[in-house]
Amino acid sequence: MEQKKIPRLVSSAPCAISRLNRGGAPISVWRAEQGEGILVGGPQDALDNRSDDNDFDKNDNSDPVVYQLVRVEGDGTLIPATEDEVLQFETFLHDEKVDDDLPSIDDVTHVEEYFTNDCIVKKPEFEEGPSKLDTADVQTQKLDAGLEEDRLCTLNDSIVLPSNCSAVHDQQLDKLNTEQGANIIAQQDNASTETTKSTVLNDLSSDKEKADACSKPVNEASAGQSVSGVTSSVPDFSILKGEVCLDDLTMRELQEAFRATFGRQTTVKDKLWLKRRIAMGLINSCDVPSSGCVVRDYKVIAMGAKQEIPVVEAIPKMELEANLVRDQVMNPGHERDLPSSLSYHSEEQQRSSKRLKRVPTDNDEPQVTIFAEQGTTKRIRKPTKRYIEELSDIDTHESTGRLSSPGKRHVYDEVLLRPRIAPLHEVDSLSTAYPTREDTLGGCSVHVPYVSRMRRGRPRSNFIPFLDPEPSVECTEAPAADVVNLEKEGERKNHKNTGKKGVHVETSGEKDVQGLQDKDFCNSDDNPKTKRDGKRKHHRAWTLCEVVKLVDGVARYGAGKWSEIRRLAFSSYSYRTSVDLKDKWRNLIRASQTQLSTENDGVCPRKSNPSAIPIPVSILLRVKKLAEMQSQAGDVRVPIKFSGQSTTVVQGKVSGFL
DNA sequence: TTTAGGG
DNA sequence: CCCTAAA
Structure with missing residues (x-):
């Protein structure tokens, strides 16, 4: 797929790096926010529809972690980072690579956050790595300064994803959230920050979260540490410990789980979305069922009947999500992936217009959304408003120019160009007077001897003959x-x-x-x-x-x-x-x-x-x-x-x- | 300016 | 007729 073409690591000023462990291994998300853009990380799988995914789906920890750096545009669309951008993040990449072998989800203890000039990157850490944490902490602190949202989450218990998860719109999720929200305890302080954002940009956030879903955080402890700077933001990783059915979780819990999974809070209230996200995050794949996922110790041990989310045609908000979901669908039967992805593209295209409408988000998860899209997005991407405006301006200018010009022209033509010929007799009466016509010269109207445009040769010759005879x-x-x-x-x-x-x-x-x-x-x-x-x-x-x-x-x-x-x-x-x-x-x-x-x-x-x-x-x-x-x-x-x-x-x- | 000449 | 030098 095209997506494959996307550089593994993509970044740009505001961008995100996602790291994925195909095997369902811990997914760490490096997310950085800056300016309009956001760094998002997502499972490459999401991007690549490959058969490998299957393996991945199986939670093979062995699967290498994949990073993807993308740039989040103001409109929430994702664009694969350019090479340059990638270079900027190379460092991180390398670091990541080290971690690549990373442990499966279980191993993952936490995510470190790194803050760079351009972005913040979360780096997954393993539990054993408290030491790392320390190291990381330094960096983390940096991050903290700049980014409060990002947190490390560790999930201790397995979670069972609600089997009922079906494609739901964010709106629906919202409902759910509202209804069940109370259950989740997570530290919302931290969330608060994000919340604000997400709240504002709910749709976007949802998307972003999707993207986030692809990656995952980890250890509570580590989380706590890493988050040290962000005390309140420590996620409750315990929520995912043991075996949990996501379907059973309340909105609150889901959010918490989300947080635990991705290390950051989410304001998304779409249960379905959350569940899927979480599942995706846990399995490090976008291929997840919308419901019926059971999480155990941070791993998805069971996928509900994959109710493949009938993707979202009908769901407006979920557009991105849906897409993402599709990509992430755990279903081993990936055969679908390909098709879905394809369909996705088409959908994307169809929806592109809608996207444009989206409110640009800083960094909300939502934006993170679809990596898969990236490729597509890039391709499909419609001209930005500005672009359009510019074009329109140009058109306007041109049109005005053309129109006005012509219009004016006509006027001028009529007025100026219309030759005005002085009556001949005048000339006669005044020897000096010549018939003249008005003409425009360099924008100035001037009188030009009308004669000038007339053929003189002829007339003159005629006259001459007369002259001669005369004397x-x-x-x-x-x-x-x-x-x-x-x-x-x-x-x-x-x-x-x-x-x-x-x-x-x-x-x-x-x-x-x-x-x-x-x-x-x-x-x-x-x-x-x-x-x-x-x-x-x-x-x-x-x-x-x-x-x-x-x-x-x-x-x-x-x-x-x-x-x-x-x-x-x-x-x-x-x-x-x-x-x-x-x-x-x-x-x-x-x-x-x-x-x-x-x-x-x-x-x-x-x-x-x-x-x-x-x-x-x-x-x-x-x-x-x-x-x-x-x-x-x-x-x-x-x-x-x-x-x-x-x-x-x-x-x-x-x-x-x- | 006028003349004288050349053109 | 023009132009110019010379007066």
Whole structure:
């Protein structure tokens, strides 16, 4: 069985070590309590369903003692100790081993208790071992300090287990206890301590006791000694002396017997349970009948018709017990064991839920309960509350996360993601304004040019064509206003063209020249588009008007006086900077040179740049002239008159494109 | 800031 | 057009 897999000695911080003597030999229980956990000891047999058990059942003292260290969880479940834990208790184990040969129950005189950092361990002692006791006492004292409950019990007389023992629920036992409780005399002082615990955790205690049942205490004397520290706790071992039928015992007596058997008090009032426990303890086996056990000098000499406790399906509380019982059933016919154990598992599983409900006990016997379970338990063990909670939390988080997120998302999506497109007209009206849409960026909503998501390539290309055609000779003066407004990117050009006509206004080359300093002609406006911060300024094609003005300006003020020209002639074109003028002039010069030359050649002016505005030849000539003049004569020359002429000239010749 | 040039 | 050096 799986149980076999369980380390012989299992322990953990709070844990218990049980020592069993299969042969029905004395069972000593090392129990330690600490924190939530409890050290419990139990017959390995209980754990192992092996054929050996039979031998064991026969009270073969020869059977080696088996220890089992388990950890008692808060919920009362038992978990096989880990190796580490086992290591912690190794010492004890060794000690135990020494004792292994231990004597059968008869021999056992008492149980020593050891208290360790992590747990208290009871060590069985033999009567002969008073000396041991002494030794043990020291340790015992330690134990006492920490653990009052544990006591050594010795049973002198045999006890007859009540033959009627049948599976009973703790509750039932309780009843019995109540009814018969008075009979037992045991020192309850000691018990008191435990009592409290057990009382509180009756169910658990019962379980625990079951577990305890597996082990057994012993000698009165030794008990007394060992218990020295715990005076009141000395169990009445005599109760088990001689031949006793457990069935005949009162609740009190049973409890006492229990105490005598396990060295500790129990508050369990379930007679049936007690009887079985005692029997189990005495035979060091879980295989015991629920009733009809007769105990003689600490040995079970007769098992009642094994009424195998129909295990407990119906019995809730007894779940563990039942299980335990099953495992412990003395019945030689262990064949049952296997099956039972199996069934047990299933039961366990079924009941696992119930277990969880149990109140965590410190150390009550009840917890000790089923070793067999251990394995199973471990396997079956359900997630702890905490675990569950955590999971739920996680789920919650997740769910919330998911849910909330999504929910929020939706909201955001709707609100934020929903693109908000500014009406186009707005854009038009405000050259600077772009259609934008709200978008979320890093959680912040920002306005992004709606355009950005649109394909520009296409549209733009469309526009461009329009542009080109345009340069109507006339006044190139771009209607500032219009231009400005419409202008935006490539599109602007188209508008410009159209706008130009509409706006058009002044400007003729002459005018420019004449009115270079006039401020009026070209509408100025467009500050808007002009420069934008770090970004490249919006491209603005030079209009003929502008060119003329520029030329006039140069003629009048001389090349290089860009700022002046700009100030005087381009006041209305805020978007043209002195630099722009300079650049343009430069370009004009180049153009004049190339173009003119080309023209001369008869070759048509470069068409290379269709989009370029054709510049009247007159202007080009004029430019050329001016250029030459400037280059030659330094500066001062360019006076106004010059410009006048040039203007004239240009006009006359106007035939080229800019 | 303005110019002049290069890019 | 931009950028920058030079003035």
